[in-house]
Amino acid sequence: MFDSPLSASAYEVLGVDPTVDEESLRRAYRLRLRQTHPDTGGDAAVFVQVQRAWELVGTPVARAAYDRGHGFGAASAPEWSGFRPPVRTQTRDTRPRARSFGHPGGWRRERYLDLIREWAGRGVTLDDPYDPALVRSAPHxxxxxxxxxxxxxxxxxxxxxxxxxxxxxxDVVADERDPDAKLDHIVLGPSGLYGVLSEDFGGPVRLRRGELIGEGVSGSPIAELVRSMRAVARAARVRFGGAIVVLPDEDLEQAITEVGRVKGVPVAVVSRSGLATVMRRGMTGAREIGGNEVFDVRTRLQQTVRFA
Incomplete structure (x- = not known):
């Protein structure tokens, strides 16, 4: 909840400055509880955020750990991976893995690095472009x-x-003419062929008339996902069984919500913790594939997919 670049900090949720003393912090917490409690007309999602914020900074030990890890105070924790790219470990992992192609998040990370340096200004050396304090001060x-x-x-x-x-x-290119048009993930398995959109809007979202809405939502994410899938399907001559939007657990009221069909494609909105379940069991209305067809679909995609 508080580890997303878009999320408010624990202090912002509690409505205080990061340098506030412990007694003032406690008073602010109690005030925010009263303001956001559902029984008094408050927002249940915000009420949960207030409780979580207090868990992170409500004791001196917890607060010190939070400050070190999120760029508050004199020094941040150098071991905190934070927003940096994942690092491959040297530990041997013998578990069978899915076959994977492309670089997840790579296009957006490259774009972020270019723009954060441009925003910082010429001649400014960024020792760590993922420093939490820097990220927090960056434009939306x-x-x-x-x-x-x-x-x-x-x-x-x-x-x-x-x-x-x-x-x-x-990171699959959906339209060669539009560099921003891409499909985050294509997943092929026994339950079908799926187009997957990974999003983080920085806060709770909900569904209305087959589309996502919320304070941080812009455009029409589900419609855009289906449009990208159709472009890839035409190029590769394959049929997608369904579309899946994946969001952080805390941003959804339910782990799995089947939206129904959007332009003929079954759509589900799922939390990260619910994604594996959907991938294994499939979706209502999604077309399962197996045997030689799996091989044929994989071959067609391998021959046509281009990466962003």
């Missing part, structure tokens, strides 16, 4: 790029663990 569109890169990387880790029966393509 830069934080959004980084948040989406992190979301794609999180999805990639989940689908990788599905096993060798799955093949995944990341």
């Amino acid at each position: 569109h830069l934080k959004r790029l980084l948040a989406d890169a992190l979301a794609e990387e999180a999805t990639a880790r989940i689908v990788s663990d599905l096993g060798m029966g799955y093949t995944v393509w990341h």
